[in-house]
Amino acid sequence: MAVRVQEADFDLGTEVARLTSGNTSIGALVTFTGLVRDLGGADAISALELEHYPAMTAAALERIEAEACARWALQESLIIHRYGRLEPGAQIMMVATAAPHRGDAFAAAEFLMDFLKSRAPFWKKEHGADGARWVDARESDEAALNRWT
Template identity: 70%
Template sequence: MAVRVQREDFDCGAEIAALTAGRTEIGAVVTFSGLVRDSGGLASLELEHYPGMTEKALAAIEAEAVSRWELQASLVIHRYGRLAPGDRIMMVATASRHRQAAFEAAEFLMDYLKSRAPFWKKESGPDGGRWVDATESDEAALARWK
């Protein structure tokens, strides 16, 4: 089980290979990789966080996923700093003996990351910058896990 908050890009294939190396008890791996989406003239997305606090919060939600589903391994990577459209912003990987646990745990982690992870996001475009909050649909997705 691992959480990483980093400025650097990552290689999804290499991360999956490292997560599963020598792990013959794993029967399913579910991954999600989020990209910065250009939703109409986006020049960049700046992500800020408080080191230490962010990792602690992400580790807590990952621990909750592990307590809810039988996972053999999991990984959460989230980037910070200035990102451009098309850049990788985050990755979730869950591994279990069977696919259902891996799928559900990955969805749970993604819903949390989208609405509750302690990152501050600022979009910059032709009209200047604006801070971005979770949407109503993000909150509704998270509510199903309570």
């Protein structure tokens, strides 16, 4: 079980290999990698900037990972979330969950993603042609999180 908050990019294949290395009781591995997207048009962005308070962010992500491990039979899990200035197409985060069976791996990954999207303590600023603007939480993200309570 691991949580990493980092500025540097990561290699998905390397992370998956490290997570599963030597553990032959894993029957399911689910990964999700989030990318910085540019919707173009009036919403076009040149960069996404993420800010955070390191101790607060790490503690929050470790708590939610522990909750996922308590709810589902996970053998391994990994959360990587980047911060700093990221251009469209850049990897912003990944979640990996490994379990004996796919149901636990899928459910835990969805749970972690819903938390990261709506509750992880990151402040996001989009940079575009009209300057910079802070990104507000979306109602749809909050609704997705509510299904777990």
